[in-house]
Amino acid sequence: MSAAHYLKAIASRRTVYALKPELPSGVTLEEVQAIVQAxxxxxxxxxxxxxxxAIILTGAEHKRVWDQxxxxxxxxxxxxxxxxxxxEAFGSVIFFTDDKTTEQLQAKFPAWASAFPQFADHSSGAAQINTWTALKQVGIGGHLQHFNGYVKAALPKSIPLEWQVHAQLAFGMPAVDSLPEKTYIDNPVKVFS
Ligand SMILES: Cc1cc2nc3c(=O)[nH]c(=O)nc-3n(C[C@H](O)[C@H](O)[C@H](O)COP(=O)(O)O)c2cc1C
Structure with missing residues (x-):
């Protein structure tokens, strides 16, 4: 795989709000689960x-949580x-970080204690965007949401309380063929040598 292939995948991820509650033909829930797991x-x-x-909500649980x-x-x-x-979404991926793990790190490496919550945020963000980008590669559209407190209150009771909710990726079959054009600022990356 070339960098160009990877960059194309990054550029083709977009916010798709118009979704149908289905998966693209040939894509299974097991495949979505395997992508998120990886x-x-x-x-x-x-x-x-x-x-x-992370967990994936779909079917009755997705409807129950989002209805709440x-x-x-x-x-x-x-x-x-x-x-x-x-x-309209087929499902939602709920992204968490484990506060217990963050607290263990803080105890083990006290000099870095104040940095670990931010590091957890960073890693969660990376996982969110990796997921969003990878799902696009199999034809799934999605949009990122932050109803964190409301979602936390509605989650299945088996989810550990120390799992901090960071974001929700609603996903499904794109219901539109084209998206609003994305505009960019002039934002050069300069090399200093
Ligand atoms: C960290 C982050 C937080 C975001 N939060 C939300 C959100 O809460 N609700 C929402 O509708 N979109 C949210 N978005 C989507 C952005 O508005 C969107 O990615 C941006 O406008 C660029 O458009 P694109 O996704 O089509 O490239 C978020 C995106 C990022 C990266």
Whole structure:
């Protein structure tokens, strides 16, 4: 694989809000699970702490969690996005980091203690974008959301309380053929030597 291939994959990941609650033809839930599993395994973490965790919600559990999020939000305008996730996405990947792991690192390496929560944020962000990019490669569209507190309150009871919710990637079959054009700032990376 060339760098160009990888860069093309990065550039082709986009925010797709218009979704259908299905997977592209030939793509299975098991394949989605394997992609997310590989990303959680291989996305680097500080001190190789492997702080990332993820679950995939789909079917009745996806609907239950997102319905609870919708019902918990007071304003009608605020309900719109989570309602679209509930009704239009095939599923949602919930990204966590394990606070217990972060606390263990802080105890073991006190000089770095204040940095570990931020390192966990960084690794979670990397896992989120890796997932978003990889799912696009199999034709799945998605958008990233942060209903963290509401989602936390609605999660299956078996999810450990010390798993801190960072983000939700709603995913499904893209319901549009084209997306709004993305604009860019002039942002050169300069080399100093
Ligand atoms: C760290 C981060 C947080 C984001 N949070 C949200 C969010 O809470 N809700 C949302 O609709 N989009 C969110 N987005 C999507 C961005 O708005 C979107 O990626 C950006 O406008 C660029 O568009 P693109 O994804 O099509 O390239 C987030 C993206 C990133 C990288």
């Amino acid at each position: 990303i959680i395994k291989d996305t680097p973490t500080s001190f190789n702490s492997q702080v990332n965790r 999020v919708v019902k918990s939000i007071p304003s009608d305008s605020g309900k719109k996005r989570p309602a679209s996730v509930r009704d």
